[in-house]
Amino acid sequence: xxxQVEGSAAVAEAIxxxxxxxxxxxxxxxxxxxxxxxxxxxxxxxxxxxxFINVESExxxxxxxxxxxxxxxxxxxxxxxxxxxxxxxxxxNAAGLGLPIVMTVANRAIGAPINIWNDHTDALSQRxxxxxxxxxxxxxxxxxxxxxxxxxxEELSLPVMVCMDGFILTHAYERVDMPxxxxxxxxLPPYEPRQVLDPADPVSIGAMVGPEAFMEVRYLAHAKQxxxxxxxxxxxxxxxxxxxxxxxxxxxxxxxxxxxxxxxxLGSVLGTIKDTVDMMxxxxxxxxxxxxxxxxxxxxxxxxxxxxxxxxxxVLEKSLAVGMGGIVGNNVxxxxxxxxxxxxxxxxxxxGRSITRGSLRRVFEQALAxxxxxxxxxxxxxxxxxxxxxRERVQRRSGPIAEGILKDLGVVAAKLG
Amino acid sequence: xxxxPIRFYQTGTFTVGNRLLPEAQRSVQSGRERTNSLNSGxxxxxxxxxxxxxxxxxxxxxxxxxxxxxxxxxxxxxEVFSTPYPETxxxxxxxxxxxxxxxAVGTGIAAxxxxxxxxxxxxxxxGGDGGTTDIGFGCLSGMFERNDDVLYICYxxxxxxxxxxxxxxxxxxxxxxxTTMPVGESTGARFGQGKNLPLIAMAHEIPYVATATVAExxxxxxxVRRAMEFRGARYIHVLVPCPLGWGHGSAETIKMARLAQETxxxxxxxxxHGEVTNVSKLRRQLPVEDYxxxxxxxxxxxxxxxxxxxxxxxxxxxxxxxxxxxxxxAAEDAQ
Numbered sequence: 001x002x003x004q005v006e007g008s009a010a011v012a013e014a015i016x017x018x019x020x021x022x023x024x025x026x027x028x029x030x031x032x033x034x035x036x037x038x039x040x041x042x043x044x045x046x047x048x049x050x051x052f053i054n055v056e057s058e059x060x061x062x063x064x065x066x067x068x069x070x071x072x073x074x075x076x077x078x079x080x081x082x083x084x085x086x087x088x089x090x091x092x093n094a095a096g097l098g099l100p101i102v103m104t105v106a107n108r109a110i111g112a113p114i115n116i117w118n119d120h121t122d123a124l125s126q127r128x129x130x131x132x133x134x135x136x137x138x139x140x141x142x143x144x145x146x147x148x149x150x151x152x153x154e155e156l157s158l159p160v161m162v163c164m165d166g167f168i169l170t171h172a173y174e175r176v177d178m179p180x181x182x183x184x185x186x187x188l189p190p191y192e193p194r195q196v197l198d199p200a201d202p203v204s205i206g207a208m209v210g211p212e213a214f215m216e217v218r219y220l221a222h223a224k225q226x227x228x229x230x231x232x233x234x235x236x237x238x239x240x241x242x243x244x245x246x247x248x249x250x251x252x253x254x255x256x257x258x259x260x261x262x263x264x265x266l267g268s269v270l271g272t273i274k275d276t277v278d279m280m281x282x283x284x285x286x287x288x289x290x291x292x293x294x295x296x297x298x299x300x301x302x303x304x305x306x307x308x309x310x311x312x313x314x315v316l317e318k319s320l321a322v323g324m325g326g327i328v329g330n331n332v333x334x335x336x337x338x339x340x341x342x343x344x345x346x347x348x349x350x351x352g353r354s355i356t357r358g359s360l361r362r363v364f365e366q367a368l369a370x371x372x373x374x375x376x377x378x379x380x381x382x383x384x385x386x387x388x389x390x391r392e393r394v395q396r397r398s399g400p401i402a403e404g405i406l407k408d409l410g411v412v413a414a415k416l417g
Numbered sequence: 418x419x420x421x422p423i424r425f426y427q428t429g430t431f432t433v434g435n436r437l438l439p440e441a442q443r444s445v446q447s448g449r450e451r452t453n454s455l456n457s458g459x460x461x462x463x464x465x466x467x468x469x470x471x472x473x474x475x476x477x478x479x480x481x482x483x484x485x486x487x488x489x490x491x492x493x494x495x496e497v498f499s500t501p502y503p504e505t506x507x508x509x510x511x512x513x514x515x516x517x518x519x520x521a522v523g524t525g526i527a528a529x530x531x532x533x534x535x536x537x538x539x540x541x542x543x544g545g546d547g548g549t550t551d552i553g554f555g556c557l558s559g560m561f562e563r564n565d566d567v568l569y570i571c572y573x574x575x576x577x578x579x580x581x582x583x584x585x586x587x588x589x590x591x592x593x594x595x596t597t598m599p600v601g602e603s604t605g606a607r608f609g610q611g612k613n614l615p616l617i618a619m620a621h622e623i624p625y626v627a628t629a630t631v632a633e634x635x636x637x638x639x640x641v642r643r644a645m646e647f648r649g650a651r652y653i654h655v656l657v658p659c660p661l662g663w664g665h666g667s668a669e670t671i672k673m674a675r676l677a678q679e680t681x682x683x684x685x686x687x688x689x690h691g692e693v694t695n696v697s698k699l700r701r702q703l704p705v706e707d708y709x710x711x712x713x714x715x716x717x718x719x720x721x722x723x724x725x726x727x728x729x730x731x732x733x734x735x736x737x738x739x740x741x742x743x744x745x746x747a748a749e750d751a752q
Binding site for chain 1: 484485486487489490496497500501502503504505507508509510511512513514515517518521522523524525526527528529530531532533534538555556558559562563
C-alpha cells in the first residue's frame with residue numbers, strides 16, 4: 001500500500017511487520033522517532049507478544065538484546081552516533097556470540113565537537129565488528145532492508161545493522177510502498193534459533209576461548225561474512241519475487257556501462273549524485289554511479305566487476321579516517337583491479353554539510369579532466385583552516401580545535417581563553 | 418558373641434553436612450536432589466569463597482524453581498574458572514556476555530521468557546564486586562529501577578581478584594591491594610570511600626534485598642529460596658573471602674567470613690521493599706582485630722609501631738553497623 005510517511009515511521013512499521021519480540025529503546029537523535037513509534041504500538045497491544053524496554057543506556061540496549069536473542073526472541077534496537085560508540089563493546093559481543101539482532105543506525109556524526117547531523121563515521125567506525133552493514137539509499141530501501149535484515153540475520157546467525165542517513169532519511173516524508181503482513185510473513189518465517197538458553201537443554205554460551213582456538217573462531221566469523229556475499233543477492237532476489245520490487249543486494253549500478261568516470265557512494269547522497277550524473281550525461285559526458293548497499297561484508301568482486309572499465313573512480317564518502325583519508329576509498333582501492341592512483345577520494349558532507357549538485361559537478365568535471373587530487377575535502381573553507389594552520393606554525397596551543405578557530409576569528413567566546 | 422547396637426548419637430544435629438537431619442530439615446546441598454549446578458573440575462583456587470557461594474546459591478535457586486533456571490554471568494573469576502573452553506562446569510543454561518552487563522543480559526532473558534510464555538523459568542544474574550559495584554553498576558541500577566524479574570547475586574570478595582587484586586568500590590578501608598599499597602604515607606585503601614550496594618539496592622525499593630556470607634550457608638540457601646518467592650528485581654550480596662587477595666590460609670575461608678559477620682563489619686540482614694525485615698543478631702560482638710589480624714592485606718596495621726588509630730576507625734565502622742542494624746540485643750549484651 002502506498003503511503004506518504006516520515007522515514008522513521010516507515011521503518012517502525014516495517015519492524016512491526018517483522019513481528020519483533022523484544023525491543024530495547026534508548027533515546028538519541030536522530031533515531032528516536034523509530035523507537036517512539038514502536039513503543040506506542042507495543043503499549044497499544046498491536047505487537048503482542050512483544051516487550052518494549054526503556055533501558056538506561058545504549059550499552060544496556062544492546063546487552064538486553066543479547067540476553068533476549070540468546071533466549072530465542074527476535075530482538076531489535078536502534079541507535080546513532082555516540083550511542084553506537086557507547087554500546088561498541090556489546091556490538092562486538094553480539095557478533096561474536098552469533099546473535100541475529102537487527103539494529104537501525106540513523107547515521108550521525110561523532111563528537112567532539114558534538115554534532116547531531118548526518119554523516120557515516122558512526123557506522124563505519126564499527127566496520128570490523130562482525131555485523132553485516134547495509135546502507136539505504138532512500139526510505140523505501142530503508143524499509144525493505146529491515147525486512148531483509150531479519151531474514152539474513154536469522155539465516156546466518158549474525159547481527160545486521162541497517163544504516164539510514166539521519167534526518168535526511170529518518171525525518172523526510174516520502175512515498176513508500178508498505179508491504180502487507182502476509183507478504184512479510186511469507187518472506188520471514190518465525191525465528192527458530194538452533195541454540196538457546198533453555199532449562200530443557202542446558203548450554204553454556206560465551207566461554208573463555210584461549211589461543212588454541214581463538215584464531216579458528218575469528219576465521220569462521222570471516223567465512224560466515226563471505227557466505228553472506230552469496231546470500232544477500234539471493235535474498236534480494238527472493239524479496240523481488242515476494243514484494244514485486246528490486247531492493248537490497250550488494251551494489252547498484254547506474255549508467256556505468258560505457259562510463260569513463262564512475263562515482264562510488266553509500267546512502268542517500270546517491271540521489272543527488274544520480275541527478276548530477278543525469279545532467280552531465282545529457283551533455284554527453286561519460287559518467288556513471290556505483291551505489292554500495294552492502295558495506296560489510298565488503299563486496300570486493302562486485303565492486304571490481306563494476307569498476308573494471310572505468311578510467312577514473314571517484315569515491316564520494318561521508319566519512320573520514322583521520323590521519324589516513326577515506327574509509328570507503330580505502331576499501332575501493334583494495335578491490336579495484338586498475339591502478340590504485342585512479343581512485344580519488346572525496347570527503348563530503350561531514351557533520352551534515354550540504355552536498356550540492358554544483359559542488360559535485362565541479363569535482364566530477366575535474367575527474368573527467370584528469371585534474372582531481374587523490375584526496376579532496378568538498379567545499380572546505382580553505383581560508384579558515386589555512387589561518388589556523390598558519391598560526392600553529394608560529395605558536396602551538398593545546399585545546400579543542402573548534403574553540404581554537406574562534407580564537408583566530410577573534411569572536412567573543414575566544415576571549416574566555 | 419556379644420552384640421552391642423550402634424548409637425548414632427549425632428542424629429538430629431547439623432554434623433556431617435546435615436545428613437543426620439530429617440529430610441525436610443536438610444540443606445539443599447546435603448540433599449540427594451542437589452543439582453551440582455556448578456560442577457566439580459572447575460579451576461577455582463583452593464579455598465575459593467566465590468565457588469562455594471555460587472554452588473550453594475545456584476543449587477538453592479535450582480531447588481526453588483524446580484530446575485527452571487537460566488543464569489547470566491559477568492566477566493570475572495567465576496566466569497573464567499568455570500568455563501575454560503571447551504569445558505564448562507555449568508549444568509544449567511548459562512551465558513557470559515561482558516564484564517559490565519550481566520544485569521541487562523538478565524533483563525533480556527527475562528523479557529524473552531515472558532514473550533514466550535515461560536513464566537516458570539526464572540533468571541539469575543551474577544558477578545563479583547567489580548562487575549556489580551563498579552563497571553556493572555549502571556546496568557544493575559537500571560534493572561532494579563525497572564523492577565525486572567531477575568535475581569542478581571553479587572559474590573563480594575572486596576577487590577578485583579581476577580586481574581590480580583586491585584581496589585574496587587567494595588574494598589574496605591585500610592586494605593592493601595595492588596592499587597592501594599601501604600607505601601610512603603599511604604595506609605592502604607582510603608577511609609570514606611566505597612559503596613554499600615545492599616543499601617543502594619534498598620533505595621530502589623525493590624521487593625527483596627539480602628546479605629549473606631559463606632560462613633552461614635544454610636542462611637544463604639534460605640535467602641535464595643526466599644528471593645525466588647518474589648517477582649521483580651531482587652538482590653543478594655554474599656561475602657566470599659578470597660585466600661589469594663585477603664592473604665589468609667585456604668582452609669580459613671569460612672572462618673574469615675564468620676569473623677566478618679561476628680565483628681559486625683559485614684551485617685547480615687534481609688529487606689523487603691526498602692525496609693529491613695530481618696537481622697542476623699550477634700550473641701557477642703568480637704573486636705575487629707580478630708578479623709583483621711589473620712589477613713595479610715591488613716598486616717601493615719599491626720607492624721610496629723602499629724596503627725591503633727586506624728584500627729579504632731575500623732572498629733567505629735563495625736560499631737556503627739551494630740547501631741544501624743541493631744545487631745546486638747541489649748538484653749543479651751548485658752549478660
